[in-house]
Amino acid sequence: MTALLTAFDALVARQTAALAAPGIWFTGVEQVAIAREARAARAGRPGAADLPNAVADASRRIATEAWTIRPDDIAAWADAGLRAEAYVEVLSIVARWTALDTAAFGLALDDPVLPVPLDGLPSRAVVPDAAIDQGWVPTVGTAHPLTALTAIPGGLELQFDVHDTLYLSIDDMGDPLAVRDGATRAQIELAAARTSYLNECFF
């Protein structure tokens, strides 16, 4: 096994453990169900009907057409019981597991196995400094790639676990001559730009 595949395996193990354990707004059972719902949506299959409608709908929209989401959608999900911080946690799960599934496909591996959930209740911890600041959900500081998940404790760490393993470390991000595993920065950014184009994302 190459060092890259070993690093990916370790990433999957860490992310799987996080998914199985109770989160901030969802139990382990619910977190696994969210990941499964998103995976079904990407495959064009119906969901398992084991989540509240708002959670299932948000999971599927984030998985398949995140670019169509608007503040009205987030407000409607909130009216249906999915508060903004919980929506951020759904987003965190779906986005990270989409990345893992895409990487596995491209590395000619099977989709990572969803874990058996652990018992326990979500912490329901709030981040007191999080507030709406140019985005549609609370963030600590201005809505930005580095603050997207800051409404949930630990959100940034889970994001950067994926980011650092699959892309670049924060330190390397400012280096136009960075090379990783033989891929030049231009090649890396072409892959990023083409992915964003396919996802209709302007980032």
Added chain:
Amino acid sequence: MLRASLHETGQELHTRVIKEGCGTCGVPAGNDIRALVDACVLRDVDEYPDARVRAELRLGRDTADRIVMVAANFEMMNRLLDAIGVPVAAATTGLAAEMGLVIPEHLRP
């Protein structure tokens, strides 16, 4: 950053090619990278084997794997930004126009 990295090595970026998917964008092995990214992000089981082999022959296994991983990372980042309405940086407006894209009203700074 794509343009800056090419500039550092004395190359020129042709941005429209990133969108249109044909021609040479200026990045070495760009067509092979684009084909591999397309196959992975679109989960195209028909195109993937050929795209993977071509990329691996051109770039080597580890580099092809890294390209896959970068695309996967942006599957995450794209969703994070679009789903919470992070405004597009003002500096991006010119690049979007150059690529023939129009930034939607709801994402304008």
